[in-house]
Every structure is written in structure tokens, then in C-alpha cells.
Amino acid sequence: MAKILINGEADDRIDVLDRGLQYGDGLFETLRVRAGRPCLWAAHLARLRWGCERLGIAMPAEARLRDEAGRLCAGLDDGVLKIVLTRGPGGRGYRPPRDARPTRLLAVFPAPDYPPQYAQAGVAARLCDTRLGLNPALAGLKHLNRLEQVLARAEWDEPDIAEGLMLDIEGNVIEGTMSNLFMVRAGRLCTPGLSRCGVAGVMRARVMAEAGAQGIPLEEGRIGLRDLAAADELFLTNSVIGVWPVRRLDGRDYAAPGPLTARLAAAVEAADV
Amino acid sequence: MAKILINGEADDRIDVLDRGLQYGDGLFETLRVRAGRPCLWAAHLARLRWGCERLGIAMPAEARLRDEAGRLCAGLDDGVLKIVLTRGPGGRGYRPPRDARPTRLLAVFPAPDYPPQYAQAGVAARLCDTRLGLNPALAGLKHLNRLEQVLARAEWDEPDIAEGLMLDIEGNVIEGTMSNLFMVRAGRLCTPGLSRCGVAGVMRARVMAEAGAQGIPLEEGRIGLRDLAAADELFLTNSVIGVWPVRRLDGRDYAAPGPLTARLAAAVEAADV
Numbered sequence: 001m002a003k004i005l006i007n008g009e010a011d012d013r014i015d016v017l018d019r020g021l022q023y024g025d026g027l028f029e030t031l032r033v034r035a036g037r038p039c040l041w042a043a044h045l046a047r048l049r050w051g052c053e054r055l056g057i058a059m060p061a062e063a064r065l066r067d068e069a070g071r072l073c074a075g076l077d078d079g080v081l082k083i084v085l086t087r088g089p090g091g092r093g094y095r096p097p098r099d100a101r102p103t104r105l106l107a108v109f110p111a112p113d114y115p116p117q118y119a120q121a122g123v124a125a126r127l128c129d130t131r132l133g134l135n136p137a138l139a140g141l142k143h144l145n146r147l148e149q150v151l152a153r154a155e156w157d158e159p160d161i162a163e164g165l166m167l168d169i170e171g172n173v174i175e176g177t178m179s180n181l182f183m184v185r186a187g188r189l190c191t192p193g194l195s196r197c198g199v200a201g202v203m204r205a206r207v208m209a210e211a212g213a214q215g216i217p218l219e220e221g222r223i224g225l226r227d228l229a230a231a232d233e234l235f236l237t238n239s240v241i242g243v244w245p246v247r248r249l250d251g252r253d254y255a256a257p258g259p260l261t262a263r264l265a266a267a268v269e270a271a272d273v
Numbered sequence: 274m275a276k277i278l279i280n281g282e283a284d285d286r287i288d289v290l291d292r293g294l295q296y297g298d299g300l301f302e303t304l305r306v307r308a309g310r311p312c313l314w315a316a317h318l319a320r321l322r323w324g325c326e327r328l329g330i331a332m333p334a335e336a337r338l339r340d341e342a343g344r345l346c347a348g349l350d351d352g353v354l355k356i357v358l359t360r361g362p363g364g365r366g367y368r369p370p371r372d373a374r375p376t377r378l379l380a381v382f383p384a385p386d387y388p389p390q391y392a393q394a395g396v397a398a399r400l401c402d403t404r405l406g407l408n409p410a411l412a413g414l415k416h417l418n419r420l421e422q423v424l425a426r427a428e429w430d431e432p433d434i435a436e437g438l439m440l441d442i443e444g445n446v447i448e449g450t451m452s453n454l455f456m457v458r459a460g461r462l463c464t465p466g467l468s469r470c471g472v473a474g475v476m477r478a479r480v481m482a483e484a485g486a487q488g489i490p491l492e493e494g495r496i497g498l499r500d501l502a503a504a505d506e507l508f509l510t511n512s513v514i515g516v517w518p519v520r521r522l523d524g525r526d527y528a529a530p531g532p533l534t535a536r537l538a539a540a541v542e543a544a545d546v
Contacts, residue, residue: 004289013286014294016277016378021287022357023419024297030365055420056427082365084295087423092303092355092382094419094426094450105289109365133470134442135406138420145418146296146367147328147411150360153367154329169407177367197406 004107005068018103020086023094024144026103027051029202031069032240033079033108038069040239043202048085051141057087058102068106078111080240086144112240114162119265122247122256123162123236127225128152128177132168132197140200153177162244163236165228168197173223176236179244180204181223184233184260188217203237203268210267216260225250233258235265242269277380278341291376293359296367297417299376300324302475304342305513306352306381311342313512316475321358324414330360331375341379351384353513359417385513387435392538395520395529396435396509400498401425401450405441405470413473426450435517436509438501441470446496449509452517453477454496457506457533461490476510476541483540489533498523506531508538515542 004012019025029048031038038044045062052059069081084105090097130152138145152166163176174192175181180201183190189211194200211218228234234246234254243265247256257265277285292298302321304311311317318335325332342354357378363370403425411418425439436449447465448454453474456463462484467473484491501507507519507527516538520529530538 006289012289014289016279016285016287016357016380018294019423021291021294021359022301022417023423024417025420025423028295055424080365084289086294092353092385094422096423096427107289112365130410131408133406133408133411135404135408135421136442137403137424138406143420144295144297145420147298147416147418148408149367150292150296150298150369151328151410154369169409 003072004105005072007104008064008068014103014105015089017089017091018086019088019090019096020084020103020144022090024146025096026057026084026086026144027055028085028142028144029083030239031081031083033073033076033081036073036076038073038081040202040206041066043205044083044239047142047200047202048083051143052085054141055087055143056096057085058100060085060102060104065104065106068104072106072108076108080109080111082107082109084144114241118162118244119242122245122254124160124248125163125165125176125236125246126156126161127250128155128164128166130155130166132166132174134168134170134196136196139197140194142199149177165249171224173225173228174198179236179238179241182207182235182237183223183227183231184258185227185231187260188219189260190219190221190223192223193220201238203239203242206268207237207243207264210264214263214267233261235261276345277378278345280377281337281341287376287378288362290362290364291359292361292363292369293357293376293417295363298369299330299357299359299417300328301358301415301417302356303512304354304356306346306349306354309346309349311346311354313475313479314339316478317356317512320415320473320475321356324416325358327414328360328416329369330358331373333358333375333377338377341377345379345381349381353382353384355380355382357417387514391435391517392515395518395527397433397521398436398438398449398509398519399429399434400523401428401437401439403428403439405439405447407441407443407469409469412470413467415472422450438522444497446498446501447471452509452511452514455480455508455510456496456500456504457531458500458504460533461492462533463492463494463496465496466493474511476512476515479541480510480516480537483537487536487540506534508534
């Protein structure tokens with residue numbers, strides 16, 4: 001069971017008129033917890049702050065979030081911390097109240113029980129039918145409007161399929177339901193641009209920074225299904241899983257992990273800050 | 274203050290792990306209540322059922338919803354009933370639980386205090402900068418992913434601007450932040466198609482049915498800003514406001530109400546079932 005703090009108090013229920021429920025009016029972050037400490041804290045907080053600026057939600061004091069996260073994560077050897085920040089309670093109607101008081105919801109969960117071979121030897125993935133809509137105003141944000149991901153993740157039951165890739169409505173490959181995607185071809189690293197849809201993952205940024213530091217050529221742009229078919233390596237990233245090589249997608253086998261994937265996975269693992 | 278029933282029990286708080294909050298994984302309906310009775314009940318329930326089918330959420334028994342709505346609306350002369358239906362509580366992760374038990378949340382609110390002249394003599398509206406994204410998979414649904422509307426409604430404060438119109442990312446006029454749009458030109462009625470974005474409003478369908486019954490030519494299609502500028506009449510619809518003529522938009526004045534608007538407004542008012 002989850003341990004939960006709502007605005008700093010142990011609780012597990014929230015005002016039904018909270019705009020997070022009524023409109024998905026809020027943001028979230030999902031962090032890996034190791035040895036009692038949330039990983040990549042600064043990067044997650046920076047993304048939350050960026051989301052707050054874009055949605056016009058007041059960012060809570062970082063010290064307060066850090067304190068609350070610390071209380072929940074103390075003694076947790078391996079787990080997941082989820083931070084949800086909503087615009088807070090409000091009456092009926094889309095208009096944000098002038099005096100909105102954001103709701104902070106922090107919860108810790110046990111670490112997911114993914115088989116260790118997912119990270120070591122790769123995963124099988126599929127292509128989802130559900131497409132990502134295009135909306136530059138919300139692109140990149142980890143906001144609470146996640147019906148597209150819910151519908152995509154509902155498409156398959158097979159336990160040996162670890163992730164589904166989503167295209168946008170124009171057929172560009174964008175990301176997994178819960179992860180970002182990277183492709184390697186001829187020694188170059190490529191990841192879909194996220195200016196029109198998708199989530200700008202913290203682990204994605206971490207991998208991109210690492211590639212830059214190592215002098216690996218990196219391109220952020222449009223990727224089509226034909227590009228995936230021609231790729232030497234594919235891998236998926238998020239803050240909880242780290243890096244998962246893709247060993248099979250859409251009837252095609254890939255080296256898993258390929259050499260560049262292995263190098264980047266080792267680097268982000270070592271640099272986990 | 275709102276009177277609220279959650280799964281049939283008087284309550285005002287909900288499990289924070291409800292997927293309605295975590296992902297916007299649910300639907301809602303907003304009904305006008307008059308003389309203790311929710312108006313257009315059958316049409317709202319039909320849309321809720323349609324949404325449930327598209328999202329794969331189990332539709333509650335209609336008798337149960339009717340009973341709960343009846344308990345809340347009894348004695349309420351004029352007000353608003355909001356029904357929220359979420360996929361229910363669930364753990365971490367987008368995948369819908371197999372045994373999901375949807376959450377029913379019904380709340381009644383006082384009638385909004387819009388000036389009576391809005392319906393009689395029309396409203397001033399504006400054009401919003403926030404665009405609607407394109408996503409056929411979710412188009413038409415009144416789901417809980419409403420950040421676009423929240424951002425659009427946050428654009429203005431002027432109390433004399435009653436509504437903002439939203440374009441999609443390709444520049445087509447789609448709807449208001451909380452209402453659907455109709456245009457009259459040369460005796461023909463036209464309303465934007467909603468196959469790629471927008472909410473298929475119950476009052477919109479009501480007006481379209483009435484136009485059909487009266488033999489008024491009706492077109493559902495693409496509308497651009499130039500079409501609005503050339504329109505003889507504009508009006509907005511939703512279940513709470515009924516029909517609002519638009520008297521001013523983007524520096525241009527319109528007849529309010531124009532003859533066809535007045536005729537349709539009177540018809541839907543009279544046929545309120």
C-alpha cells in the first residue's frame with residue numbers, strides 16, 4: 001500500500017471538487033527512490049516548475065516538497081515516489097480561481113517488479129493503435145490529462161510485451177505509453193522531437209546530456225516507422241526503469257543491448273544523482 | 274455549497290488513487306435542474322453511455338444514477354447537476370485494472386448567476402489564443418482531460434466577456450470553452466464538425482434536431498474566421514445556458530438575437546425534456 005501525504009498531512013482522500021479530479025488540472029512527477037533518497041530530484045523539480053509556469057499554477061516551495069518527500073522516503077530501500085500537484089479545490093467552471101491554493105499529493109509505492117532481464121537483455125514492445133493528438137500548448141508537460149496513455153495501455157494484455165509505442169496522428173513515432181524512445185543508427189543517436197505532443201522525460205534529458213558529454217552525435221527530430229525498421233538499436237527510458245533496450249518490435253529483432261545502448265545505460269546508472 | 278453523493282453515499286472526499294484524479298480517466302455530464310428535475314436526462318445519459326463504450330468504462334445502471342440524481346435534485350428549483358464517472362481506484366500505472374469499479378460522483382450546485390440579458394440580448398465573446406489539439410480518439414467526448422479549456426478560460430478576466438471561442442491548431446473554429454457554436458448565413462445553419470476535437474454537446478444535438486424538425490438547412494463542417502465575419506447570426510449552446518446569441522465578437526457586431534436564433538432558442542426552451 002501507498003504511504004501518502006496531502007499538503008503535508010497523512011491522508012488518503014481528497015476534496016472531490018479539486019480541479020485535479022474535475023479537469024485534470026495539474027501535473028505529476030514519478031521518481032525512483034533508492035536507499036531512502038528520490039533520484040534525479042533536481043531534474044524532476046525543474047520539470048515541475050516548468051509545468052507550473054506553463055499552466056499558471058503556483059509552484060510550492062522546494063524545501064517543503066523536499067521535506068515531505070524525505071518523510072515518505074526515509075527507510076525505503078527501493079521504491080517509487082509520485083508527486084501530484086493540482087491547481088487545488090475550485091467550484092464549477094473551467095476558470096481557475098484567482099486565489100487557487102495548489103494541492104500537493106506525495107505518495108510512495110513499492111518498486112515495480114519488472115523482471116531484471118528487461119534492463120539486461122531488453123524487452124519486447126508493440127505498436128499501439130491509439131494515436132497521440134497534436135497540441136503544442138501542452139506538449140512536453142507531464143500533466144494529468146493522460147487518457148491517450150490509458151487507452152493505449154489498455155490495448156494489450158500479453159505479459160511478455162513490456163511497452164507499446166505510440167505514433168502521433170500524422171504517423172510520426174513519438175514515445176512509449178510510459179517511456180521515451182531512442183534509436184541508434186550508424187553510430188548516431190536519435191529521439192523524437194516533442195514540440196507537438198509527448199512527455200519530455202527526465203531520464204530522456206539525462207540520456208541526451210550523457211550523449212552530449214560523450215560526444216555521441218544526437219538528433220532530435222521526426223522518426224517514422226521505416227526509420228525504426230532500419231535502426232541498429234532501440235531503447236526506452238523513464239525515471240523508474242532507467243534504460244530498457246528493445247529486443248523485439250513489430251516482428252523485428254534488435255541487438256539488445258546494442259553497444260551504444262549499453263554504454264549510455266551504464267553512464268546514466270553511474271551518474272544517478 | 275454543493276450537495277454530493279459518491280457511489281450513493283453523502284461524502285465530499287475521494288480516494289486520491291482514483292484514476293479520475295491520477296489520469297483524468299473518466300467522463301462527466303453537466304445538467305440543468307429545474308423544478309427538482311434534471312433536464313434532458315435521457316440525452317445526457319446516452320452521451321455518458323457512449324463515452325463509457327469508447328473509453329471501456331462500465332456504465333452504471335441507469336436506475337441507480339436516476340435514483341441518486343433524484344435524491345440530490347429533490348426540492349431544487351433551479352440549479353446544476355454534475356455527474357462525474359471515473360474508472361475508479363487503481364494503483365500506479367496507466368493500465369486499467371481488470372476489476373475496475375467505476376466511481377460515481379453526483380453533485381448539485383446553485384444555478385449560475387448569468388445576467389438574464391445574456392439569453393435575451395446576447396453576449397460579447399472573444400477569440401482565445403489557446404488552440405484545441407487534434408485527436409480523433411477522444412473527439413466529441415466529455416472526458417475529464419480538460420486542460421485546454423482551463424488554459425483558454427484563464428486568458429481573460431473581463432466580466433463583460435461571457436465566452437471565448439477556440440480554434441483548433443489548424444485554424445478551424447470549433448467551439449467555446451464551455452459551449453458549442455452555431456452560425457447562420459443566408460438562412461442556413463452551420464456548426465463545426467467534431468470528428469477531430471471538441472465536445473459533442475447535448476444542447477448542440479438538441480438544436481440540430483430542432484433545426485431538422487423545422488426544415489432549416491443544416492451543415493456540419495469546417496468553419497473559418499472569415500466565415501464568422503460573414504455570418505448573419507452566431508449563437509452558443511450548452512445544457513446550462515441553453516442558447517446565447519452572440520452580439521459581439523472580435524470587434525464585429527451581430528444581430529442578437531437574429532431571427533433564426535430566436536426561433537431555435539424558443540423551440541428548445543419549449544421542448545425541454
